[in-house]
Amino acid sequence: MSASPAQGTPQGQGAAHDRPGGPFRQPKAVWAVAFACVISFMGIGLVDPILPALADSLDATPSQVSLLFSSYLIVTAVAMLIVGWVSSRIGAKRTLVTGLAIIVVFAALAGTTDSINGIVGFRAGWGLGNALFIATSLAVIVASASGGFGGAIILYETALGLGIAVGPLLGGELGAISWRGPFFGVAVLMAIALVATIVLVPDLPRPKRVTSPLAPLKALRHRGLLTMGIMALLYNWGFFTMLGYAPYPMELDAHELGLVFTAWGLLVAAFSVFFAPRLQARYGTAPVLYANLLGLGVVMAVIAAGVTTPTTVIVAVIVSGAFIGINNTLTTQAVMLVSPVERPVASSAYGFLRFIGGGLAPYVAGKLADATDLSVPFYLGAATFLLAIPVLAGGHRLLREAEAGTGDAETVTPSLTPVGPHVPATGGGQPVVVAVGAHDRAAAVVDSAARLARDTGSPLEVVHVRQTAVVEEQAVVTESDEEARRAVTAHLDRLREAGVAATGQILDGVGDHAAAGRALARHATEVRARTVAVGRSPRGPLAQFADGSFTSALTHAAACTVVLVDPDEEPQALTARSLTELRAEAR
Template identity: 80%
Template sequence: MSTPRGRAASPFRQPKAVWAVAFACVISFMGIGLVDPILPALADSLHATPSQVSLLFSSYLIVTAVAMLFVGWFSSRFGAKRTLIVGLAVIVVFAALAGTTGSINGIVGFRAGWGLGNALFIATSLAVIVASASGGFGGAIILYETALGLGIAVGPLLGGELGAISWRGPFFGVAVLMAVALLATLAFVPSMPKPARPTSPIAPLKALRHRGLLTMGVMALLYNWGFFTMLGYAPYPMKLSAHELGLVFTGWGLLVAAFSVFFAPRLQARFGTAPVLYANLLGLGVVMAVIAAGVDSPTVVIVAVVTSGCFIGINNTLTTQAVMLISPVERPVASSAYGFLRFIGGGLAPFVAGKLADATDLSVPFYLGAATFVLAVPVLASGHGLLRKAEERPEEEPVVTTSLTAVGDPVEAGVPRVIVAVGAHGGAPAIVDAAARLARGTGSPLEVVHVRETVVVEEQAVEPEGAEEARAAVSAHLARLAAHGVTASGQVLTSVGDHAAAGRALAEHAARVGARAVAVGRSPRGPLAQFADGSITSALTHGAACDVLLVDAESAPRRLTRGSLAELRDSSV
């Protein structure tokens, strides 16, 4: 939100705790792609069939799915740092054991233990990074996105290089790197307070009684079925060495990361969540059908797999956004319920695909994967109305993307107001004071608005601040204004998505209440942060039906227009 003038803060200037967890995130994101280049080598070296090797994915993902039901309870009971440490330690032990075994069944079993550690880690890593960050959560999100991109892209490359030496190499490599991350976490990450109220271990299952969350979860199950069918079986028809497979999946991983972080939020803002998901799922169905039809041509399979990275990156982000938009329960509970269903789909798919491939031929699992992508479309359509309502953010809906929580005396309906958008930081009072002078000069009531964001990065979501913190930020401004004889009201909005989603929430609120103008301040968020995570000011200016004014304590308010945005790339709420 609004911040004072000043030099742009670097998202990479963070405490050691953030860097320690970010390093662990890179290694964690390597986890799945790391083993893809060695799948054919495993089959040859251990005299196993592709269906037996595919159980590496099934055991890993099914255990992750079941564990997702309990990680919220575990974290709320033992704290985020202990959860991270236990997760990292479990990954280190089971990755090393997988490298020492001499049978495919041993690897499958140890990958199951690895899945338990992964569930504990991914459930808390983003929240710990955000909580440990300095200078606001924006920089922490950029760092997490960077870790995601590096992990997804470098995982197959490292797996290919180590796998060219021995199929055991990737497993030992993960064990060593995660051990380093474990030591860094022990040394640099401080203990964090536990939630005031522990999460019930059955809360995720209860949450699935909500139709919208269940619909999105089943859609994610079908999507992950197709996704992990491709990931588990595409390496075989490519007929490449471990090194070459690593390069192919590195290209795939780069597209996944780029489309997840940069393209998905922009497409969602332009067309809406559901329309993009419909087109995306159909696109994945076509890609899988191409793989099935061209399974005897390595070139066709390679091109199709790399291309699928675009669709997968978009789908991972927007499916998570859809879950967060539509869910009526707390974000961690929604994430656990959703994670349970999607990982179940990913775990069952390689097992079923293996049975089908053994009984028929290698094209059949890919045709089934294409069918599950297409089947996900009518499942999503069955919840279209709920998702549309959530995106429209009606005022009467208590838990939606921009649910409104009044703070102070409300402005009388139909009276044009001046809205000032603020954040919980030291520079906000000057912005509020400047907006108060503007409101007084135009004879308009003043409304102080704060947006509480739910940030979605690929398949993870986090709330950097709680509801009470957001209310306290607005209440503090109202109390200070009242002490100076200025009457004002306040609102807390919520948004789901990237940073720009908060700007769209502001624009929609301003249109809903018929605001005269929205005042915003400058931000030290640099061009990198705005490019990666979006700009509130840009989104607000493009979406607002009223004037958007840049205010500060040193100069007269300046009206922002679409044409002037190029001059104000460094301004953001």
């Protein structure tokens, strides 16, 4: 698997908001990058089934073979510090193309070498290319999507799932022919993706501000970010110990190993996309991470204790996919929540620490295995998972406060005539809050909410939630500050011209659409809102199932009445039962 720093929507590009349209009705540029993402996400899973074959064919020890993980991950870790700077200087498309070209060259070279040291060296170059590519791929997909950023996220999640699941399967099939097969396979597929990206992806303007290459290191002075980064370092130590050494005690051929890690990858993708957000919503980020790290520690201890029993190792590795999927998503969200710096900088700093852990683990595990026996690296991996729990506990208060504070508002005023700062209403001045997105009927929804506020004698507040979408280990801010303000000021200006006074607010939500709904619910509680008005979602049932329902989450979390505003009908107060009926109608 690979990971990236979170990159904001490229400056000057219109944010891909939730306009009507299916998630798979996208421009060719989006499909070109999505295809490349599938190949990139194959990553380590493509190589894992051929580890024993590499050792046999090149007369290398497992500890020597493990260095191909260390070189790849350590270079990726260092690259995390500079990818934001590179992207801000040369632009998103050039960064994509450069990364793809580097992967093609070094994957092909890895397939031509006859020594394990050669593969280790070429994998280092591969890591640099992968970091450059992944650093901007999600941002480009979101910026270029025509089906709304929710649709873009679903497409990215699909690419992630395919890559993680198909990578080991393809690696096993090609590896059954020759250990060189997976390397050449990546080179050919990435070359196709490179041509498609050059031809189909338009040039994107460079950001207005260049990111400093020192910014990620400076960001680690913040306690919350450093705490989460150290936790991720420990987690990745255990994770990559398992990936680097679990194939050997399984005693399977390349094809069979491919099937095992395909099952593992399916669980990683499913629990990352579908289960992690729902567990987080019910129990909170920190409690789920505590239980998850404990579960990983137990699974690694089982592998260590049963290292001489192939069936035990196989089952334990597959089961670990569920815990890893949850951990990848929630750790990234935790970093985004606690960090006081810009999302791309926070993600670069976090990526640096966690990949350092992943890079050092295979090397140390190899030394331990050579000096003792194969169970010792797994016991150490179990210990690092458990040690991550008290580290996380050290930042528990910061995480809890950050999670509770998601939804803190930025006041927005009309572009012509300021209405004045927002003051929480009291008594009979409890506001009607209307949520606005970028869809065709947003103006009609706001107008209906304005009539509702007039009829009840309440102030009107126009609120837009700017999301940081998290997909497993990747995160992206879905729109710039300017675009978020325009989403609100357009309505405020129109209301002002009609003689309607209103205030505007921008909230920040981290996670899926359901997380955005909960952020709005918290804000409504803080301002003691009388009513929250929302429009009918332009997203279909598939999008709402995959990315969460904003309206459902809002209704269940809000302390006030939530009203569904349909300009063609009377406003409808929502309950859990009415939401079920609406979803049935949508199908």
